[in-house]
Amino acid sequence: MNQNPQDTPIPLQKQVVIINPQGLHARPADMLVRCADGFDSTITIQKGSETVDCRSILSLLTLGATEGTELTLTAQGHDAEAALAAIGELFELGFHELGQPSQ
Amino acid sequence: MKFSDFVKKDAIRANLQSTSKEAVIDELVQSLLDAGEIAADQRDDIIAAIMKREELGSTGIGRGVAVPHTKHPSVPELVGTVGVSEAGVDFDSLDGERVQLFFLLISPPERPGDHLRALENISRQLRDESFCRFLKQSKTADDIQQLLQEADDNQFAAG
Numbered sequence: 065m066n067q068n069p070q071d072t073p074i075p076l077q078k079q080v081v082i083i084n085p086q087g088l089h090a091r092p093a094d095m096l097v098r099c100a101d102g103f104d105s106t107i108t109i110q111k112g113s114e115t116v117d118c119r120s121i122l123s124l125l126t127l128g129a130t131e132g133t134e135l136t137l138t139a140q141g142h143d144a145e146a147a148l149a150a151i152g153e154l155f156e157l158g159f160h161e162l163g164q165p166s167q
Numbered sequence: 168m169k170f171s172d173f174v175k176k177d178a179i180r181a182n183l184q185s186t187s188k189e190a191v192i193d194e195l196v197q198s199l200l201d202a203g204e205i206a207a208d209q210r211d212d213i214i215a216a217i218m219k220r221e222e223l224g225s226t227g228i229g230r231g232v233a234v235p236h237t238k239h240p241s242v243p244e245l246v247g248t249v250g251v252s253e254a255g256v257d258f259d260s261l262d263g264e265r266v267q268l269f270f271l272l273i274s275p276p277e278r279p280g281d282h283l284r285a286l287e288n289i290s291r292q293l294r295d296e297s298f299c300r301f302l303k304q305s306k307t308a309d310d311i312q313q314l315l316q317e318a319d320d321n322q323f324a325a326g
Contacts, residue, residue, distance in 0.1 A: 085279055086279045089283055091224055128287030
């Protein structure tokens with residue numbers, strides 16, 4: 065009843081776009097899980113009406129998100145802001161596979 | 168995309184015998200060669216490309232599942248096969264578990280969307296625990312084929 069507002073911080077959101085031509089395939093999904101695991105916040109990714117846990121590679125792959133897909137990141141927790149920045153950067157950098165030969 | 172769109176029926180293997188990552192990839196690629204889905208002179212190059220991809224990070228995505236894959240210019244369209252190992256294979260999985268279910272995919276380099284849609288289908292179906300469990304218990308290629316068909320017909324949770 066006497067919950068401190070800091071215990072239930074409001075969720076923060078960030079819009080991202082997939083810019084790497086290969087889309088959200090297995091390796092980017094793995095990167096997202098590893099990145100999310102570095103934070104305490106609850107982190108989800110939404111595509112249209114579908115929302116999945118950013119810590120589950122299997123769930124991330126169900127999005128089938130291709131290049132150009134817009135996604136919404138949501139993080140809730142004491143480190144939500146840092147989590148969104150770090151995960152958002154992975155999208156902005158195209159999961160480090162821009163300009164590389166496709167594999 | 169459905170399993171029947173990319174899983175080549177004649178290449179499905181129950182009772183995989185391999186016990187190492189490289190051997191099981193070899194066994195699965197050989198199954199596609201035996202089924203006439205890849206060219207014999209491309210076999211070694213395809214195996215090398217799949218192993219190179221594994222070096223970037225294991226495709227063992229957890230829950231006893233791996234999706235070894237590569238792009239390869241020798242295939243005109245996405246080809247895949249499914250293999251089941253009763254004992255499981257040490258595949259350096261992300262969750263450390265041995266892998267019993269393999270979905271091996273080879274796609275043309277210019278079709279990243281097809282690869283994503285295949286991954287989407289595989290991961291969606293595998294979220295259903297009974298589908299996952301039944302596949303791992305499959306003793307014959309026909310059992311596997313039937314389960315894939317049932318999944319395609321939405322007899323497992325499609326969510």
